[in-house]
Amino acid sequence: MSTLGKSGVEVSPLAFGAAAIGNLFTAVSDEQAYEAVDAAWSGGIRYFDTAPHYGIGLAERRLGAALRDRPRAEYTVSTKVGRLLEPTDGDAGGDDLDNGFAVPATHHRVWDFSADGVRRSLDASLERLGLDHVDAVYLHDPDDHAEQAFREAYPALEKLRAAGVLGAIGVGMNQTEMLTRFVSDTDVDVVLCAGRYTLLDHRALTELLPAAQDRGTSVVIGGAFNSGLLADPKPGATYNYAVAAPELLDRALRLKAIAERHGTTLRAAALAFPAAHPAVASVLVGARSPHEVRDCVEQFATAVPAAFWQELRAENLLPSDAPVPVQEPS
Template sequence: ALRSRPRAEYTLSTKVGRLLEPLPFADGDDLGNGFAVRATHRRVWDFSADGVRRSIDDSLVRLGTDRIDMVYLHDPDNHVAEAFGQAYPALERLRAEGVVGAIGAGMNQTTVLTRFLRDTDVDVVLCAGRHTLLDQSALAELLPEAAARGRSVVVGGVFNSGLLADPRPGATYDYRAAPPALLERALRIKAAAERHGVPLRAAAIAYPLRHPAVASVLVGTRSADEVQDAADMYSRTVPDALWDDLRAEGLLEGDAR
């Protein structure tokens, strides 16, 4: 889809740390382990320097380009030593060579991402689900650290896996069925947003962007309609009075402004 477009017209990012190795005999899928791909490949964690470079080289071939604008270390939670000792230095070298632009790490937690900000020269971190209307834990250390160092934060999971997109029985939160207490909280936030004429999805997208360290947000889309909806929600004006009401009702523990 992108090969015929001028390279300067778009920004391209990817992740490293997971490789897919083909298997001779397999069928079905691996959704039980969190991978929405057919079980024709073996999922391999690889944060070695060689694995990072191999992953980037393979991506360049598949994408038909000579550079990638942004690369994240993908969920190195259980591979922290290797990520800091091998994968990150490999990304630094690729950045120096001009093969990749900005480098960083993406995780569903804040502690290790804060360490990346303090101990390395990352340009950006991707924090999923920890700076949302239901979870403001990134405000404690991660976001202040990024702001103090002039680094960018991309906030993913702004809908917390779906609960903030459509709070109803059976909705998911952090990839699992949402607990009743969180469902009730999401419904109260939705009611407050609607009193101000704001869809909950618009409020969920707008909230993280209030912090000066947040450069952008990510939403998951499965169809052209969902892409259009996300763009529409992003363009909506959210009044400051909504945030004031959420704080007054005890529904918003922290805010950047």
């Protein structure tokens, strides 16, 4: 277990991301969602991350139901603020697939990084989760709302943390520049960086990770598979939620071939790489089935040979200054 910054909130090295059980892209049954969470628990995962955005509340409801009979002191839950869910006027026909989720469009999202919006969002999340508190809260994707996020939302979270309502506060984004600014200019405990520190995308190594290490800010890495390409590279595989460009597919296939040559898997390497950085507290994986969860747990526990990392560097597929796992002597 690692602690998020100076907060005292502990997280497991591998974390469960609940977007998929919010019907990301395709529908998942309640039973399958609960089985996925059960598999995560059985695999030793004790950190669970969700958000109102995921299935317009479905992921929070399902995660809360799946954890309801677990001892509350034994797990960590984080959710996010920045999007309020408002009921859709009139007939709620249609779905939410334009936003990536296969759910009825009963609600729509309203961007709100005001102090009042933060409190309203958190209250609604607690109700959906069926919890009296969450352990950590992230500002969710404030890319186009930087001024309000820094001036209103962040101070609101800071006050809630000071009052003991929250243990840890942070920001979750798919970019590094604003996350680095939050690390440098605020007192966040943690940043959630999705897709920007992977075997295919190393940009967090330049500024974000060194800044976090200097400040004692924890980093949670999401999107280690870049939304699919590093899990199973093949024509049509997705990279950052769109079909991967040919050059990225070629690079992923090279990585896969090198992994297999060294007797390991690309999935194991993709999870091991971000976890090796000293600023990284946890690697967040999204899974929609117990099979996917068990595979992630197994791959995460698999030691990747040192020769694999050496070949990546020799082939200019990995920066020379990127930390890699250190194998214990046999």
